[in-house]
Amino acid sequence: MGKNINEILDQLVNKENQTSYIVKNVEDGLKKRDEEIARLREENKRLMEESYKDSELQMMKSKCEAMQEDLRRGFPISEDEKSTINLWMDSHVVNKHKRFNCKNVQFKYEFQEFAEVEIGSVVCTECGEGFTFRQY
Structure with a gap:
């Protein structure tokens, strides 16, 4: 990946090591995609847990308010x-x-x-x- 654009273009024009270059690019692209998928799955899991917590807290809050209303009447x-x-x-x-x-x-x-x-x-x-x- 340390090559400059002219060297890459020269390799493509001369067809020198073209197969290994293409394979390397595909491997790099797949590796980046897999890392992104893993990152997005973790973020999705975190967001779902937060959403679940929020809905649970809301349900508990409404139950608590109903119980407090009952207690206020004595x-x-x-x-x-x-x-x-x-x-x-x-x-x-x-x-x-x-x-x-x-x-x-x-x-x-x-x-x-x-x-x-x-x-x-x-x-x-x-x-x-x-x-x-x-x-x-």
Whole structure:
């Protein structure tokens, strides 16, 4: 590879060592191609691992956020259950206690867990009336 262009052209014109020159160029080209393929495979592997990590992190982050939302409510109560409970509380206060807000009425939550059954209830501490919002 240390030859200058004139020497190479002279060899081609004179057909001196032409076969070994062509073979050498082909070998060099194949070697460079193989090195490039190996480099690209390594880079592709690295990028796939990073992509996998990113998708795993995103999934874990969304699960963590959902669990934090559950914890903020203080009990393992879903959003649908929370809405249903609030509707029952409002209705209970208006219909049973003839008041228009829940500020003066207190409620307590009760959770009971049996072998394969889980029951969640909310009970008015003033009159004892309850509402079961979960029964699995």
